[in-house]
Amino acid sequence: MNDSSKKSSFLVGISAGLVLFPLILLVLWSFSKKWLYPNVWPQEMGISIFQQMSNEPNFLPASLNSFVIASATTITSLLIAVPAARYFAFQRTISQRLIEVIIYLPLILPAIAVITSSQVLFLQLHLTGTFGGIILIHTYLCLPYALQILLESYRQLGEGYSLTAQSLGAKPWSIFWQITWPLLRPGLTAAASLVFIVSFSQYLPTFFIGGGRIVTLPLLLLPYANNGRFGLASSYSLVFLGCTMVGVFIFKKAIGGIQRGTKR
DSSP states (O other), rough: HHHHHHHHHHHHHHEEEEEEEHHHHHHHHEEEEEOTTTTTSSEOOOSHHHHHHHOOTHHHHHHHHHHHHHHHHHHHHHHHHHHHHHHHHHHHOOOOHHHHHHHHHHHSOOHHHHHHHHHHHHTTTTOTSHHHHEEEEEEEHHHHHHHHHHHHHHHHOOOHHHHHHHHTTTTTHIIIIIIIHHHHHHHHHHHHHHHHHHHHOOOOHHHHTTSSSSSOOHHHHHHHHHEEEHEEEEEEHHHHHHHHHHHHHHHHHHHOOOOOOOOO
Protein backbone atom coordinates (compact mmCIF):
# COMPACT_ATOMS: atom_id res chain seq x y z
CA MET A 1 0.00 0.00 0.00
CA ASN A 2 1.50 3.34 -1.08
CA ASP A 3 1.55 6.53 0.96
CA SER A 4 -1.47 8.09 -0.78
CA SER A 5 -3.58 4.98 -0.12
CA LYS A 6 -2.55 4.96 3.55
CA LYS A 7 -3.39 8.64 3.86
CA SER A 8 -6.77 8.09 2.22
CA SER A 9 -7.55 5.15 4.50
CA PHE A 10 -6.51 7.18 7.55
CA LEU A 11 -8.76 10.10 6.54
CA VAL A 12 -11.66 7.74 5.87
CA GLY A 13 -11.16 6.15 9.27
CA ILE A 14 -11.06 9.53 11.02
CA SER A 15 -14.20 10.67 9.17
CA ALA A 16 -16.03 7.46 10.03
CA GLY A 17 -15.04 7.80 13.68
CA LEU A 18 -16.27 11.39 13.85
CA VAL A 19 -19.60 10.31 12.36
CA LEU A 20 -20.05 7.16 14.45
CA PHE A 21 -18.90 8.52 17.82
CA PRO A 22 -22.02 10.68 18.48
CA LEU A 23 -24.23 7.81 17.31
CA ILE A 24 -22.52 5.40 19.71
CA LEU A 25 -23.08 7.86 22.56
CA LEU A 26 -26.77 8.09 21.67
CA VAL A 27 -27.09 4.31 21.72
CA LEU A 28 -25.28 4.03 25.07
CA TRP A 29 -27.44 6.72 26.67
CA SER A 30 -30.60 5.13 25.28
CA PHE A 31 -29.83 1.71 26.76
CA SER A 32 -28.25 2.87 30.02
CA LYS A 33 -30.21 2.37 33.25
CA LYS A 34 -27.43 3.75 35.44
CA TRP A 35 -24.52 5.88 34.25
CA LEU A 36 -22.89 8.04 36.89
CA TYR A 37 -19.76 10.17 36.86
CA PRO A 38 -16.82 9.39 36.60
CA ASN A 39 -17.60 6.07 34.87
CA VAL A 40 -16.94 6.07 31.13
CA TRP A 41 -19.33 3.13 30.60
CA PRO A 42 -22.89 2.61 31.88
CA GLN A 43 -23.08 0.54 35.06
CA GLU A 44 -26.44 -0.98 34.06
CA MET A 45 -28.00 -1.53 30.63
CA GLY A 46 -31.63 -2.12 29.72
CA ILE A 47 -34.58 -1.06 27.60
CA SER A 48 -36.49 0.78 30.31
CA ILE A 49 -35.90 4.15 28.62
CA PHE A 50 -37.40 2.90 25.35
CA GLN A 51 -40.37 1.52 27.28
CA GLN A 52 -40.84 4.88 28.95
CA MET A 53 -40.65 6.61 25.60
CA SER A 54 -43.14 4.25 23.95
CA ASN A 55 -45.56 4.77 26.86
CA GLU A 56 -45.50 8.52 26.31
CA PRO A 57 -49.01 9.36 24.97
CA ASN A 58 -47.65 11.95 22.53
CA PHE A 59 -44.91 9.74 21.11
CA LEU A 60 -46.75 8.17 18.16
CA PRO A 61 -48.80 11.29 17.32
CA ALA A 62 -45.64 13.42 17.40
CA SER A 63 -43.78 11.02 15.10
CA LEU A 64 -46.69 10.93 12.66
CA ASN A 65 -47.13 14.71 12.78
CA SER A 66 -43.44 15.29 12.08
CA PHE A 67 -43.50 12.90 9.15
CA VAL A 68 -46.67 14.39 7.63
CA ILE A 69 -45.52 17.99 8.04
CA ALA A 70 -42.04 17.33 6.62
CA SER A 71 -43.46 15.39 3.67
CA ALA A 72 -46.03 18.08 2.86
CA THR A 73 -43.37 20.78 3.20
CA THR A 74 -41.07 18.91 0.84
CA ILE A 75 -43.75 18.47 -1.81
CA THR A 76 -44.89 22.09 -1.53
CA SER A 77 -41.31 23.39 -1.71
CA LEU A 78 -40.56 21.35 -4.82
CA LEU A 79 -43.76 22.45 -6.56
CA ILE A 80 -42.72 26.07 -6.01
CA ALA A 81 -38.97 25.65 -6.53
CA VAL A 82 -38.99 23.75 -9.84
CA PRO A 83 -40.67 26.46 -11.99
CA ALA A 84 -39.13 29.32 -9.97
CA ALA A 85 -35.59 27.93 -10.32
CA ARG A 86 -36.08 27.46 -14.05
CA TYR A 87 -37.20 31.06 -14.46
CA PHE A 88 -34.36 32.47 -12.33
CA ALA A 89 -31.76 30.33 -14.12
CA PHE A 90 -32.60 31.44 -17.67
CA GLN A 91 -33.95 35.00 -17.28
CA ARG A 92 -31.81 37.92 -18.42
CA THR A 93 -33.26 40.93 -16.57
CA ILE A 94 -32.11 40.35 -12.97
CA SER A 95 -28.47 39.76 -12.03
CA GLN A 96 -27.65 36.34 -10.65
CA ARG A 97 -26.10 37.83 -7.49
CA LEU A 98 -29.32 39.68 -6.72
CA ILE A 99 -31.25 36.46 -7.26
CA GLU A 100 -29.06 34.66 -4.74
CA VAL A 101 -29.62 37.45 -2.20
CA ILE A 102 -33.39 37.12 -2.72
CA ILE A 103 -33.20 33.34 -2.29
CA TYR A 104 -31.16 33.53 0.89
CA LEU A 105 -33.17 36.40 2.39
CA PRO A 106 -35.39 34.12 4.55
CA LEU A 107 -32.21 32.62 6.02
CA ILE A 108 -30.43 35.97 6.49
CA LEU A 109 -33.28 37.51 8.47
CA PRO A 110 -33.43 36.54 12.18
CA ALA A 111 -35.65 33.48 12.46
CA ILE A 112 -37.28 34.56 15.72
CA ALA A 113 -38.30 37.92 14.19
CA VAL A 114 -39.78 36.25 11.11
CA ILE A 115 -41.64 33.64 13.15
CA THR A 116 -43.12 36.05 15.70
CA SER A 117 -44.25 38.51 13.05
CA SER A 118 -45.70 35.64 11.02
CA GLN A 119 -47.59 34.46 14.09
CA VAL A 120 -49.54 37.74 14.17
CA LEU A 121 -50.51 37.32 10.51
CA PHE A 122 -51.38 33.65 10.98
CA LEU A 123 -53.60 34.53 13.94
CA GLN A 124 -55.54 36.93 11.71
CA LEU A 125 -55.86 34.25 9.03
CA HIS A 126 -56.86 31.61 11.61
CA LEU A 127 -53.89 29.44 10.63
CA THR A 128 -52.31 29.22 14.09
CA GLY A 129 -52.60 25.76 15.55
CA THR A 130 -53.23 24.14 12.15
CA PHE A 131 -51.20 21.85 9.95
CA GLY A 132 -51.59 24.31 7.08
CA GLY A 133 -50.00 27.12 9.06
CA ILE A 134 -47.04 24.99 10.12
CA ILE A 135 -46.51 23.72 6.58
CA LEU A 136 -46.58 27.29 5.24
CA ILE A 137 -43.97 28.58 7.71
CA HIS A 138 -41.80 25.49 7.14
CA THR A 139 -42.02 26.03 3.39
CA TYR A 140 -40.93 29.64 3.81
CA LEU A 141 -37.85 28.53 5.78
CA CYS A 142 -37.01 25.49 3.61
CA LEU A 143 -37.67 26.93 0.16
CA PRO A 144 -34.24 28.63 -0.14
CA TYR A 145 -32.49 25.25 0.12
CA ALA A 146 -34.57 23.73 -2.67
CA LEU A 147 -34.26 26.85 -4.83
CA GLN A 148 -30.49 27.04 -4.57
CA ILE A 149 -29.96 23.36 -5.41
CA LEU A 150 -32.39 23.40 -8.34
CA LEU A 151 -31.04 26.73 -9.58
CA GLU A 152 -27.58 25.22 -9.92
CA SER A 153 -29.06 22.10 -11.51
CA TYR A 154 -30.86 24.17 -14.16
CA ARG A 155 -27.70 26.20 -14.81
CA GLN A 156 -25.71 23.02 -15.44
CA LEU A 157 -28.50 21.56 -17.55
CA GLY A 158 -28.80 24.62 -19.78
CA GLU A 159 -31.45 25.28 -22.40
CA GLY A 160 -29.88 23.30 -25.23
CA TYR A 161 -31.82 20.06 -24.75
CA SER A 162 -35.17 21.84 -24.39
CA LEU A 163 -34.59 24.10 -27.41
CA THR A 164 -33.53 21.16 -29.54
CA ALA A 165 -36.62 19.16 -28.59
CA GLN A 166 -38.82 22.22 -29.15
CA SER A 167 -37.34 22.73 -32.63
CA LEU A 168 -38.23 19.12 -33.42
CA GLY A 169 -41.86 19.73 -32.50
CA ALA A 170 -42.02 18.39 -28.94
CA LYS A 171 -44.67 19.82 -26.62
CA PRO A 172 -43.59 21.65 -23.41
CA TRP A 173 -45.10 19.01 -21.12
CA SER A 174 -43.44 16.21 -23.10
CA ILE A 175 -40.11 18.07 -22.97
CA PHE A 176 -40.34 18.35 -19.20
CA TRP A 177 -41.17 14.68 -18.54
CA GLN A 178 -38.99 13.12 -21.23
CA ILE A 179 -35.91 15.37 -21.02
CA THR A 180 -35.86 17.84 -18.14
CA TRP A 181 -37.14 15.49 -15.41
CA PRO A 182 -34.58 12.68 -15.97
CA LEU A 183 -31.68 15.14 -16.21
CA LEU A 184 -32.91 17.16 -13.23
CA ARG A 185 -33.54 14.08 -11.06
CA PRO A 186 -30.26 14.22 -9.04
CA GLY A 187 -30.92 17.84 -8.09
CA LEU A 188 -34.54 17.07 -7.23
CA THR A 189 -33.46 14.17 -5.03
CA ALA A 190 -30.90 16.30 -3.19
CA ALA A 191 -33.37 19.17 -2.74
CA ALA A 192 -36.13 16.88 -1.46
CA SER A 193 -33.79 15.15 0.99
CA LEU A 194 -32.44 18.41 2.40
CA VAL A 195 -35.86 20.05 2.71
CA PHE A 196 -37.30 16.98 4.45
CA ILE A 197 -34.48 16.92 7.00
CA VAL A 198 -34.64 20.67 7.67
CA SER A 199 -38.42 20.65 8.03
CA PHE A 200 -38.37 17.57 10.26
CA SER A 201 -35.96 19.29 12.66
CA GLN A 202 -37.79 22.63 12.98
CA TYR A 203 -38.61 23.60 16.56
CA LEU A 204 -39.32 27.34 16.88
CA PRO A 205 -41.75 27.70 13.93
CA THR A 206 -43.65 24.60 15.00
CA PHE A 207 -43.81 25.81 18.59
CA PHE A 208 -45.04 29.33 17.77
CA ILE A 209 -47.32 28.64 14.81
CA GLY A 210 -48.55 25.32 16.20
CA GLY A 211 -49.59 27.04 19.39
CA GLY A 212 -48.96 23.90 21.42
CA ARG A 213 -51.81 22.06 19.69
CA ILE A 214 -49.66 20.13 17.23
CA VAL A 215 -46.78 18.20 18.82
CA THR A 216 -43.77 17.01 16.83
CA LEU A 217 -40.65 15.06 17.75
CA PRO A 218 -38.43 18.16 18.23
CA LEU A 219 -41.00 19.54 20.68
CA LEU A 220 -40.68 16.37 22.74
CA LEU A 221 -36.92 15.96 22.37
CA LEU A 222 -35.54 19.37 23.30
CA PRO A 223 -37.18 19.71 26.74
CA TYR A 224 -35.64 16.39 27.80
CA ALA A 225 -32.22 17.50 26.56
CA ASN A 226 -32.49 20.88 28.30
CA ASN A 227 -33.54 19.25 31.58
CA GLY A 228 -30.60 16.85 31.61
CA ARG A 229 -32.64 13.72 30.88
CA PHE A 230 -30.11 12.49 28.35
CA GLY A 231 -31.44 8.94 28.17
CA LEU A 232 -34.86 9.97 26.90
CA ALA A 233 -33.36 12.69 24.74
CA SER A 234 -31.03 10.11 23.15
CA SER A 235 -33.83 7.62 22.54
CA TYR A 236 -35.93 10.31 20.88
CA SER A 237 -32.87 11.31 18.84
CA LEU A 238 -32.53 7.75 17.53
CA VAL A 239 -36.19 7.73 16.55
CA PHE A 240 -35.67 11.15 14.97
CA LEU A 241 -32.71 9.82 12.98
CA GLY A 242 -34.63 6.74 11.87
CA CYS A 243 -37.65 8.76 10.72
CA THR A 244 -35.51 11.16 8.68
CA MET A 245 -33.67 8.27 7.03
CA VAL A 246 -36.98 6.62 6.12
CA GLY A 247 -38.35 9.88 4.75
CA VAL A 248 -35.25 10.57 2.66
CA PHE A 249 -35.33 6.99 1.34
CA ILE A 250 -38.98 7.32 0.31
CA PHE A 251 -38.39 10.58 -1.55
CA LYS A 252 -35.30 9.20 -3.25
CA LYS A 253 -37.29 6.20 -4.45
CA ALA A 254 -40.27 8.34 -5.47
CA ILE A 255 -38.12 10.71 -7.52
CA GLY A 256 -35.31 8.46 -8.67
CA GLY A 257 -37.48 5.39 -9.15
CA ILE A 258 -39.72 6.94 -11.80
CA GLN A 259 -38.05 5.93 -15.05
CA ARG A 260 -38.88 8.35 -17.84
CA GLY A 261 -36.84 9.36 -20.81
CA THR A 262 -33.63 7.67 -21.91
CA LYS A 263 -31.36 6.19 -19.30
CA ARG A 264 -27.75 7.32 -19.56
